[in-house]
Amino acid sequence: MQDSSQDKPTEGTVVNGEPERAAENQRKPDTTMAMVVYALYLASFILGFTSIVGVVIAYVYKGKGPEWLDEHYRYQIRTFWMGMVYGLLCLVLAVIGIGFLLMLALAVWLIVRCVKGFKGLQEQRAPSNVDTWLF
Numbered sequence: 001m002q003d004s005s006q007d008k009p010t011e012g013t014v015v016n017g018e019p020e021r022a023a024e025n026q027r028k029p030d031t032t033m034a035m036v037v038y039a040l041y042l043a044s045f046i047l048g049f050t051s052i053v054g055v056v057i058a059y060v061y062k063g064k065g066p067e068w069l070d071e072h073y074r075y076q077i078r079t080f081w082m083g084m085v086y087g088l089l090c091l092v093l094a095v096i097g098i099g100f101l102l103m104l105a106l107a108v109w110l111i112v113r114c115v116k117g118f119k120g121l122q123e124q125r126a127p128s129n130v131d132t133w134l135f
Contacts, residue, residue: 031121038114055080071126
C-alpha cells in the first residue's frame with residue numbers, strides 16, 4: 001500500500017512544470033472587493049447611488065480577511081457615513097451660499113480618502129488614521 005502523503009504536493013514542489021503557489025496565494029488576500037468599493041465611491045460623482053452599493057459591499061466583506069484588509073472596510077464604512085454627514089451639512093449651508101464651497105471641499109475629501117485607500121491596498125497595509133474625520 002502506498003503512502004497517500006506522496007500524492008499531495010508539498011510547499012515548494014513543482015507540479016506540472018510550475019512551482020506550487022498555494023502558500024504564496026495565502027499571503028496575498030484578495031483585495032478586489034475593497035478596490036471595487038473605492039471605485040464605486042468615486043463613481044458616485046457621476047451616478048450618485050453607487051456609494052450606497054459600495055458601503056453595502058464593505059459591510060458584507062468586513063471581518064472576512066486579514067486585519068489590515070478589515071481596516072480598509074472599516075475606513076470605507078466610516079467614509080460613507082462621514083460623507084453623508086458632511087453632505088447634509090453642505091445642503092443646510094447651501095441656503096446661505098457657503099454650502100456650495102463646502103461641496104467642493106467634500107469632493108476633494110472623498111477623492112483623497114479613496115486615493116489613500118487604493119495606495120494602502122496596493123501596499124497591503126491598513127490606511128493610516130482610520131478614525132480621523134479628515135484625511
